[in-house]
Amino acid sequence: MRTFSLVNMKGGVGKSTLAVNIADVLARRHGKRVLLIDTDPQFNATQMLISGEAYVQRLDAGANTILDIFDDQPKIRMSAIAGPQVVPAVALAQVLPWDIEVPGAIAGGSLKLIAGDLELYRLEMNHGTGREQRLRRFIEVCEDRGDIDIVVIDTPPTPSTWMTAALFASDGYLIPVRPEPISRTGVDLLKGVVDRISGNFGRQISCLGVVLTITDEHYNVFGQAVQFFDNNAVWAGKRFTRHLPRRTAVAEDQGEQIRILDSDQPEAKTAVVGITAELLQRIEA
Ligand SMILES: Nc1ncnc2c1ncn2[C@@H]1O[C@H](COP(=O)(O)OP(=O)(O)O)[C@@H](O)[C@H]1O
Numbered sequence: 001m002r003t004f005s006l007v008n009m010k011g012g013v014g015k016s017t018l019a020v021n022i023a024d025v026l027a028r029r030h031g032k033r034v035l036l037i038d039t040d041p042q043f044n045a046t047q048m049l050i051s052g053e054a055y056v057q058r059l060d061a062g063a064n065t066i067l068d069i070f071d072d073q074p075k076i077r078m079s080a081i082a083g084p085q086v087v088p089a090v091a092l093a094q095v096l097p098w099d100i101e102v103p104g105a106i107a108g109g110s111l112k113l114i115a116g117d118l119e120l121y122r123l124e125m126n127h128g129t130g131r132e133q134r135l136r137r138f139i140e141v142c143e144d145r146g147d148i149d150i151v152v153i154d155t156p157p158t159p160s161t162w163m164t165a166a167l168f169a170s171d172g173y174l175i176p177v178r179p180e181p182i183s184r185t186g187v188d189l190l191k192g193v194v195d196r197i198s199g200n201f202g203r204q205i206s207c208l209g210v211v212l213t214i215t216d217e218h219y220n221v222f223g224q225a226v227q228f229f230d231n232n233a234v235w236a237g238k239r240f241t242r243h244l245p246r247r248t249a250v251a252e253d254q255g256e257q258i259r260i261l262d263s264d265q266p267e268a269k270t271a272v273v274g275i276t277a278e279l280l281q282r283i284e285a
């Protein structure tokens with residue numbers, strides 16, 4: 001089992017988009033048993049896969065979310081039918097991901113989701129309670145269950161407990177970057193943060209690379225970003241050859257839970273398929 005996180009301390013760089021679509025391509029085109037974990041309290045990745053209505057239905061039915069992984073305290077859930085209810089904390093070994101359909105997946109491929117949860121904001125106030133460790137322990141539970149090949153973790157855009165937890169649980173990390181001068185400077189900062197976390201936890205978290213996202217190839221900033229990453233001692237060789245082109249339809253589709261493989265955007269499709277193939281090579285290298 002391999003686990004990697006999509007990280008960038010900037011929002012709006014395509015972390016969630018890549019997390020969802022890489023996970024989808026791994027399941028459908030590579031026959032991998034994939035688990036996607038949404039650690040962002042804004043749960044965009046979850047929203048890209050599940051409608052608001054279906055999400056609420058699952059919560060009402062008592063389905064687990066990321067909150068069950070991080071929170072070891074009993075919690076209160078509002079139910080439309082039963083009103084407020086006190087729900088005891090769930091043991092990590094009992095936390096079950098949701099099954100997501102993968103139409104036309106090649107044999108063996110499957111996609112599961114640990115859905116995000118807005119209530120993570122409630123937890124965010126209490127740092128230093130050892131919560132950083134819990135996601136990693138859940139990953140170990142998954143390893144013991146033996147039903148997952150690759151874990152993809154989507155993270156929030158802030159250096160938070162959730163991001164630390166995601167990195168601590170990961171073997172590697174992937175950085176989506178928009179080709180803009182300001183975004184590039186943040187990437188060096190990010191590497192510093194990850195290196196520090198690696199050091200603090202005494203484990204190597206390898207940089208799988210940088211993916212340029214939401215790109216306009218014919219703009220100067222695109223070429224400049226390519227130059228920056230390719231001619232830089234730290235980043236040389238890290239940039240993925242494929243990048244995710246800007247297509248308004250990709251954003252629109254997300255509102256209807258349409259994944260890029262099911263879109264009518266051939267370039268975006270080619271891009272996510274190519275990015276995923278490159279990622280697999282790097283993971284398995
Ligand atoms: N290829 C694309 N073309 C146009 N818009 C995109 C593309 N990929 C993502 N977006 C949009 O850009 C915004 C940020 O993407 P998102 O994946 O949510 O980034 P992050 O998780 O880093 O905040 C979202 O509104 C999303 O719909």
Ligand SMILES: [Mg+2]
Nearest residue numbers: 015016040044
């Ligand atoms: Mg996001």
